[in-house]
Amino acid sequence: xxxxxxxxxxxxxxxxxxxxxxxxxxxxxxxxxxxxxxxxxxxxxxxxxxxxxxxxxxxxxxxxxxxxxxxxxxxxxxxxxxxxxxxxxxxxxxxxxxxxxxxxxxxxxxxxxxxxxxxxxxxxxxxxxxxxxxxxxxxxxxxxxxxxxxxxxxxxxxxxxxxxxxxxxxxxxxxxxxxxxxxxxxxxxxxxxxxxxxxxxxxxxxxxxxxxxxxxxxxxxxxxxxxxxxxxxxxxxxxxxxxxxxxxxxxxxxxxxxx
Amino acid sequence: xxxxxxxxxxxxxxxxxxxxxxxxxxxxxxxxxxxxxxxxxxxxxxxxxxxxxxxxxxxxxxxxxxxxxxxxxxxxxxxxxxxxxxxxxxxxxxxxxxxxxxxxxxxxxxxxxxxxxxxxxxxxxxxxxxxxxxxxxxxxxxxxxxxxxxxxxxxxxxxxxxxxxxxxxxxxxxxxxxxxxxxxxxxxxxxxxxxxxxxxxxxxxxxxxxxxxxxxxxxxxxxxxxxxxxxxxxxxxxxxxxxxxxxxxxxxxxxxxxxxxxxxxxxxxxxxxxxxxxx
Numbered sequence: 001x002x003x004x005x006x007x008x009x010x011x012x013x014x015x016x017x018x019x020x021x022x023x024x025x026x027x028x029x030x031x032x033x034x035x036x037x038x039x040x041x042x043x044x045x046x047x048x049x050x051x052x053x054x055x056x057x058x059x060x061x062x063x064x065x066x067x068x069x070x071x072x073x074x075x076x077x078x079x080x081x082x083x084x085x086x087x088x089x090x091x092x093x094x095x096x097x098x099x100x101x102x103x104x105x106x107x108x109x110x111x112x113x114x115x116x117x118x119x120x121x122x123x124x125x126x127x128x129x130x131x132x133x134x135x136x137x138x139x140x141x142x143x144x145x146x147x148x149x150x151x152x153x154x155x156x157x158x159x160x161x162x163x164x165x166x167x168x169x170x171x172x173x174x175x176x177x178x179x180x181x182x183x184x185x186x187x188x189x190x191x192x193x194x195x196x197x198x199x200x201x202x203x204x205x206x207x208x209x210x211x212x213x214x215x216x217x218x219x220x221x222x223x224x225x226x227x228x229x230x231x232x233x234x235x236x237x238x239x240x241x242x243x244x245x246x247x248x249x250x251x252x253x254x255x256x257x258x259x
Numbered sequence: 260x261x262x263x264x265x266x267x268x269x270x271x272x273x274x275x276x277x278x279x280x281x282x283x284x285x286x287x288x289x290x291x292x293x294x295x296x297x298x299x300x301x302x303x304x305x306x307x308x309x310x311x312x313x314x315x316x317x318x319x320x321x322x323x324x325x326x327x328x329x330x331x332x333x334x335x336x337x338x339x340x341x342x343x344x345x346x347x348x349x350x351x352x353x354x355x356x357x358x359x360x361x362x363x364x365x366x367x368x369x370x371x372x373x374x375x376x377x378x379x380x381x382x383x384x385x386x387x388x389x390x391x392x393x394x395x396x397x398x399x400x401x402x403x404x405x406x407x408x409x410x411x412x413x414x415x416x417x418x419x420x421x422x423x424x425x426x427x428x429x430x431x432x433x434x435x436x437x438x439x440x441x442x443x444x445x446x447x448x449x450x451x452x453x454x455x456x457x458x459x460x461x462x463x464x465x466x467x468x469x470x471x472x473x474x475x476x477x478x479x480x481x482x483x484x485x486x487x488x489x490x491x492x493x494x495x496x497x498x499x500x501x502x503x504x505x506x507x508x509x510x511x512x513x514x515x516x517x518x519x520x521x522x523x524x525x526x527x528x529x530x531x532x533x534x535x536x537x538x
Contacts, residue, residue: 127364131423134324134358135378136350142381 023219026140030218033138033145043146051112051147052154056161058111059104063095063162066103067169070094074170075178084174085184089192091170092163096193096202097258100163102250105209107162108155109242113217116147117238120221121231129222144218151217155210156203163202201257208249213242277302277434277466278323283332284490285318292318294490295332300434304482305460305467309474311512314488316470317361320436323468324358325349337433354382357427357435361442363419365411371398371422372407378429397425401455417448421455428459434466435459441473449473453480474513478502486512 037044070091078084120143123129129139167189174180193199217238224234278300285293292315300306308316321327322334325341334341339352365374375394379385385393398404401421411419420440427435437456441449457480460467471477478484478498485495486509494501494509501509511519527533 126367127360127362128366130326131358131360131364133326134353134356135381136353137378137381138350 019223022223023215026144026219026222027215029140030144030148033141034149036141037145037149040142040146044149047146047150048154051116051150052158055108055111055154055158058107059158059162060165062103062107063100063165064169066099066162067091067095067166067171068173070099070166071170071173072178075174075180084178084180086188086192087170087174087180088167088185088187088189091174092167092189092193093198095163095166096198097205098202098250098254100166101159101202101206101209102246104159104162104206105155105213105246106243108151108158108210109213109217109239109246112151112154113213113238113242114235116151116214116217117221117224117235118231120144120147120218121224121226121234124222124224125226125228125231140222144222148214148218151214152207152210155213156206159206159209160203197258201253204257205250205253208253209246212245212249216242216245274299275302276300277337278468279333279335280319280322281333281335283322283329283334285315285322285327285329291490293322293329296487296490296492298485298492298495300466300468301483302433302466303460303464305456305469305480306483306485307469307471307477307481308485308487309472309477309512310487310493312472315490316472316487317438319487320358320438320468320470323436324353324356354430355433357430357432359420359423359427359435359437359440361439363411363416363423365414365419365423365426367411369411370407371403371409371411371414374411374422375426375429378426382430393429394425397429398422400428400459401425402451415448417444417451420444420448420452424452424455424459428463428465431463432465434468437467437469437471439471440469441471441476449476456480474515488512 071087074087074090074094075084078086078090120129123139123143129143132139132142171182171185175182175185220234220238220241221231224230276299278298280296280298283293283296283298284291296319298308298319308319310316318327322329323336323341325334328342333343336352336356339348341349341352344352365371366377369377372394375397376390379390379393383390395404395407398407401424403418403421403425406414406418406422411422414422424435440452440456444452453476456467456469459465469477469481478501481498483495484498484501486493486501488508494504494506496504502513504510508520510516
């Protein structure tokens with residue numbers, strides 16, 4: 001009984017480290033395909049459209065909703081202390097430093113990451129990757145690299161849009177509906193939000209999250225068991241693993257950036 | 260039969276062999292799939308590898324194409340050891356091979372024209388007008404020039420395989436491998452694909468390797484047959500030689516008999532004991 005448990009532990013451990021090793025090897029091979037993307041600009045743009053532009057609606061709507069809710073909640077708290085003019089910087093700092101990058105990464109994983117995994121996994125299951133190999137075309141360079149780059153480039157842009165739309169949402173609620181002074185809203189935001197400490201660090205977070213979320217998505221697709229169930233499991237793993245990775249990484253980055 | 264075999268082996272030595280497999284072994288984990296196979300594929304001929312399902316026929320194609328690596332033995336294609344040559348060498352070799360997968364494996368985001376143009380765009384610096392001419396010629400060869408604008412989802416199974424065939428010959432390879440080309444096709448499509456394989460092989464000077472268990476169809480177009488089972492070559496020779504073979508195994512397979520040396524059932528414990536055993 002104890003031996004069985006130990007064996008199961010050992011097997012799980014070996015599987016886990018095997019996957020980690022494969023994921024790292026996969027990353028190096030995919031990164032090696034990046035220089036060749038200059039010859040695949042059309043494909044890169046097509047993937048940026050699929051991964052980035054088609055995610056705009058969900059990102060914008062979510063950003064607007066989060067900004068409106070944040071505006072409402074913060075106003076209710078700040079008004080008790082008579083500091084409702086600070087609504088602008090409070091909302092902006094929350095969005096730019098934390099909520100923008102983190103929520104965008106989670107939404108990106110659900111919308112674009114799962115689609116990337118399913119697409120690559122299905123290409124594998126229907127022998128499209130094998131046939132490419134047999135045509136002497138490296139699927140890592142032709143299929144994975146443009147998708148990886150597209151996700152990596154799209155994520156920071158989507159996070160910036162999320163934060164910008166969120167700020168507009170809180171402006172609409174705070175200034176438009178609850179009567180906060182518009183001048184105070186914008187001027188305090190301009191005064192309190194630092195370009196380097198807040199905006200650049202937020203941007204850096206979204207770059208890191210974009211890299212990790214896309215890496216997980218394309219790896220899970222490429223490593224999927226080539227069956228219906230295998231692709232389904234890989235898609236689920238993409239969303240779950242990205243959530244864990246983004247939240248864990250967020251804590252580490254926050255600790256490093258903001259002490 | 261042994262004299263005949265020796266004779267055919269001597270004949271094979273004199274032939275120009277394109278693919279030479281020696282002592283090839285391959286296993287999935289603990290399960291042995293190929294257990295020491297020697298196969299010679301002569302240049303310019305149609306060679307078919309036949310055998311029951313699950314005997315490693317498709318595995319053989321993947322070993323020839325260098326997608327999988329054998330645990331022992333060697334696979335040479337046109338004098339190049341597929342599993343010892345580097346990645347660049349393997350890719351150079353693959354540009355001279357075509358492979359038709361069982362499903363067709365067309366790129367679902369590209370239409371018929373772009374599927375056939377794909378290898379030309381990847382590996383040549385030809386102008387778009389030249390690529391257009393070549394693609395239309397290849398599509399004409401498989402009778403689908405009129406379907407150039409269709410997407411893979413709009414094609415029937417037979418049409419998909421013909422488009423895949425046009426794509427496989429796009430770079431004028433020296434060899435094409437066909438994985439179960441007739442499976443699941445209606446009789447007319449089977450006839451068309453049979454004619455195409457023979458026609459393309461002879462007119463383009465190709466070497467064709469077919470993996471199939473459709474006895475009648477492949478016997479009609481093949482120059483040489485290999486019969487495999489249990490990871491080994493059971494018999495090989497011309498279709499006539501095999502049809503006259505006294506081997507019970509060959510006769511059972513060719514005639515589709517349920518009883519004989521080829522096991523139909525997967526290994527299992529005693530039936531009565533299994534039924535009476537605890538749940």
